Amino acid sequence: xxxxxxxxxxxxxxxxxxxxxxxxxxxxxxxxxxxxxxxxxxxxxxxxxxxxxxxxxxxxxxxxxxxxxxxxxxxxxxxxxxxxxxxxxxxxxxxxxxxxxxxxxxxxxxxxxxxxxxxxxxxxxxxxxxxxxxxxxxxxxxxxxxxxxxxxxxxxxxxxxxxxxxxxxxxxxxx
Numbered sequence: 001x002x003x004x005x006x007x008x009x010x011x012x013x014x015x016x017x018x019x020x021x022x023x024x025x026x027x028x029x030x031x032x033x034x035x036x037x038x039x040x041x042x043x044x045x046x047x048x049x050x051x052x053x054x055x056x057x058x059x060x061x062x063x064x065x066x067x068x069x070x071x072x073x074x075x076x077x078x079x080x081x082x083x084x085x086x087x088x089x090x091x092x093x094x095x096x097x098x099x100x101x102x103x104x105x106x107x108x109x110x111x112x113x114x115x116x117x118x119x120x121x122x123x124x125x126x127x128x129x130x131x132x133x134x135x136x137x138x139x140x141x142x143x144x145x146x147x148x149x150x151x152x153x154x155x156x157x158x159x160x161x162x163x164x165x166x167x168x169x170x171x172x173x174x175x
Contacts, residue, residue: 004032004115012110014051021047025064025118033119037126040067043081045118056089058103058114060121068130072150073142077132083125087117 009021025043030036043064050057065078091107105112132141140147 003028004113007115007118008111008113009047009049010111011049011051011056014049016051016053019049019051021049021114023047023118025062025122029115029119032115036119037123038066038068041065041122043122047114047118055091058087058089058112058117060085060087060114060117062118062121062125066122066126068126070132070142071130072140073132073146075132075143075146077141079126079130080133081122081125083121085121 007023023045025041025045027040030038030041041064043062043066045060045062048059048061050059061084063082065080067076068079069075070077087101087103089103089105089112091105091109093107103112103117134141
């Protein structure tokens, strides 16, 4: 976790107003998170901390690419990712009400590590289905040989029909 100290923002010595922090996220960043979906990435993250007397606002803007494995052809590809969000940092003691857009810190805290926040928003910006983006001519970016193999072994719904079930389907229509 010591290498993630680069992502620690010491806000106690900052004046009120906006402060920018820029980070480059690469392969070494994801090594610190177990079972990470991402191994390789090239992402630029800009964190704008707006410090006020009673709260702080963190605006995160991330843009870049992550290396994923295509669900269709199993080849690696670069998935573009981008995300923009604002989180509010408030101070309080005890159990505070959970809210998606609010981070609660103890009043004596003087710094915040944004590495976990950055990691979570990178993961949230990755689509659920990992498929090559379409090519310039509109075709699939997947490996053509793998697509031919998939087509060769694909069984359509009509071929999957089992005639033994036809009599049971007729029972449903008898009212």
